[in-house]
Amino acid sequence: MRPYVTVLQARTDTSATYLGVPPAGRHNSLGLHWRVPGGWSGDYLSRPAILSAALAPAVLAVHGADALPLxxxxxxxxxxxxxxxxxxxxxxxxxxxxxxxxxxxxxxxxxxxxxxxxxx
Structure with a gap:
């Protein structure tokens, strides 16, 4: 999914991986920002489960089933x-x-x- 999604490397003392996410209000920027549809209310950007559900099919399509967490x-x-x-x-x-x-x-x-x- 690069250059569209950048996964930051995990710290050596944990099994966590970090994903950089811009602030919900950043819609127009040269850097990391959200592409939003017309009539967007902003409600769904704060819900991690919805963001995860949106990213999972893309990760699956690009990297296969082993890329998703077990x-x-x-x-x-x-x-x-x-x-x-x-x-x-x-x-x-x-x-x-x-x-x-x-x-x-x-x-x-x-x-x-x-x-x-x-x-x-």
Missing amino acids: RCQVCDRAVERDRAVTAVGPRHPDDPVRRRLTAHRACARHARLTIKGPAQ
Whole structure:
């Protein structure tokens, strides 16, 4: 997506990656700014989930599925691919169906799932 989206490098002491985002009111600038449609209210720029939903298809189209974060199917937080496990069991205690899940090892243990090995 370069030069349209620039992902800043992660700090060495965390697994976080930072994405530079201009202030919501910056619509006309030579630098980083928002392209806005006519009649725009400004409401949706402050909601990260909507911004993420808008960027995810573009990241997927350009970089493939491995570029999107892997989600733990137990806690729904991001999990690093090399630390994820494949487990079998119900997604939550009231779920009658046992299924294959990708999860943090700690989440799988806490939920008493059967760990099969590294996530595929």
